[in-house]
Amino acid sequence: MDFSQGMITTVHDICTECDELKVRMDELSDKYPTGVIIPMLYDEIRGNALPKIIDGLNRCIYLKKVFIALSAENIEECEKTVKFFQELEIPYEVLWCNSPEVAQLLLDLKDRGLDITRLSGKGKDLWLSIGVASLEVYAFAVHDADILSYSETLPLKLLYPIIEPRLDSFFSKGYYARINLESRSIYGRVSRLFVAPILGALQEKLNHTSEFLRYLQTFRYLLSGEIGITSNLALNIRIPCNWGLEMGVLSEIFRNVAYKRICQVDLGFYDHKHKAISDDARGGLIKTTEDVFTTLLRSLTEIDGIEVSREFLLSTLVLYRRFAQDRIRQYHTDAMCNIFDYDRHLEESTVESFADVIMREANTYAYMGNPTATQLPDWVRARSAMH
Incomplete structure (x- = not known):
């Protein structure tokens, strides 16, 4: 069994007692409210992953809010997404990241000398949702909408090291084995x-x-999209809007955070779209x-x-x-x-x-x-x- 540590702390999944951790998270939720950000495309509501993600999130009663960072072509797609997430029992908000209102906000920023109107992509949607989520929660987890093997333990494992005052981490990075045991295939x-x-x-x-x-x-799966981060730290990092997002985030964490405040967390076996x-x-x-x-x-x-x-x-x-x-x-x-x-x-x-x-x-x-x-x-x- 692997107990090895390196430059940053590694949280292994040896015999994690998730029920006890959920009780502790609930105890801390008033002082340290938490959320989850899920960047997604509209088409992902047709996939097989989101129903399981909703089911898992409904077991995370310690969460204050779920933020859906949506990229949609029109208001109809946005409304369908809002309706789709009605099965979610946790309070949630669908942020239409390429809506006319957001476009106008970015034009106003351009007039003030900050032009990001030319940028687009998952990183930009995440950036917009960080601005909203940071107003409401102390820390949040981020994960994709295509995790086929999702469970309630994912946000729990990412958030607990950040919320627990005895640990006092500012950033957690998920890692997992990109393998399919049924087809016996290696991905990643x-x-x-x-x-x-x-x-x-x-x-x-x-x-x-x-x-x-x-x-x-030191990171076991550098390109994983699953992280936990305090709102204060998230407000102080610059991120790329393209597929270099994960690399860019880790670069900013290196510049802004001491090693003792960073950890990586074993999330087990995860299957994404490939x-x-x-x-x-x-x-x-x-x-x-x-x-x-x-x-x-x-x-x-x-x-x-x-x-x-x-x-x-x-x-x-x-x-x-x-x-x-x-x-x-x-x-x-x-x-x-x-x-x-x-x-x-x-x-x-x-x-x-x-x-x-x-x-x-x-x-x-x-x-x-x-x-x-x-x-x-x-x-x-x-x-x-x-x-």
């Missing part, structure tokens, strides 16, 4: 085959001098990889002062291939010993696609154009602009 390709190898490659490129990279390598590798750079895992890589490079420049150049990226590419090949060999061994399905050719092809992302970055200088173009301001600045 961007994390396994891109993020872990590129962090190793960059660390070697920088002669293992980057504390920031060492910090990122993206396909796409030749179209505008979609699929390739787009995700591009956004993650650009956010990582921007953060390295900001924190460690590295100078990104074509030569830097080309040598990083060579190192990445070596680290990725080692990972494939390791996962192949692990899968075979556990009688899991493992298509080594597909894994090798995926690495080639990810390597092309680095090559395109080197050839087009995409990163060097404007690395901060997708970054949203913190709410401290936004509120200042509103007054």
Whole structure:
């Protein structure tokens, strides 16, 4: 059984007594009210995950409110979403993040010198909901709307380390095994085959001098979308609006929080919807990889002062291939010993696609154009602009 600890605290799921934790959360709820933010697209109400999520949240009676950060095309879709969540017994609010009213608010901010009208995506929806949720709760959990194996323990595990005064964490990051026990398949390709190898490659490129990279390598599932955070901290971080969201949040946590106030929490086995590798750079895992890589490079420049150049990226590419090949060999061994399905050719092809992302970055200088173009301001600045 794994008891290991690292740079940040790891909360293992060894014999968690969830009923006792729920009682404790209820005791603390008056002084430390909590909520949950769920960013979602309208189409997700047709999926299989949300009914189970609603059922799980109804067991979290300590929650003050659930905030649905909705991206919808029109008022009819918004109204249908509100009706869909009527089964939720916890107080809830549907925030239509691309509504005409929100658009007007952002235009008003633009007139005051803060222009985020050009930005869109999940990160922007989360950013808007943070501004609302922080007015009502001490801390909140964030998770996606596509978790097929959702249970009431998810918000509980993310929020308890933050709410419990004897622990006093400010930020929790969920981790879990991206595997399907029924099909005996391994998922999490961007994390396994891109993020872990590129962090190793960059660390070697920088002669293992980057504390920031060492910090990122401490997280067991860096790209998980499940976090818990205090409202005060959330108001003080900048986040990307694109698929680099998770990387961007961890970069801001590194800049703003002491290690002893950060933890990662074992959420068990989780099954999400899975993206396909796409030749179209505008979609699929390739787009995700591009956004993650650009956010990582921007953060390295900001924190460690590295100078990104074509030569830097080309040598990083060579190192990445070596680290990725080692990972494939390791996962192949692990899968075979556990009688899991493992298509080594597909894994090798995926690495080639990810390597092309680095090559395109080197050839087009995409990163060097404007690395901060997708970054949203913190709410401290936004509120200042509103007054």
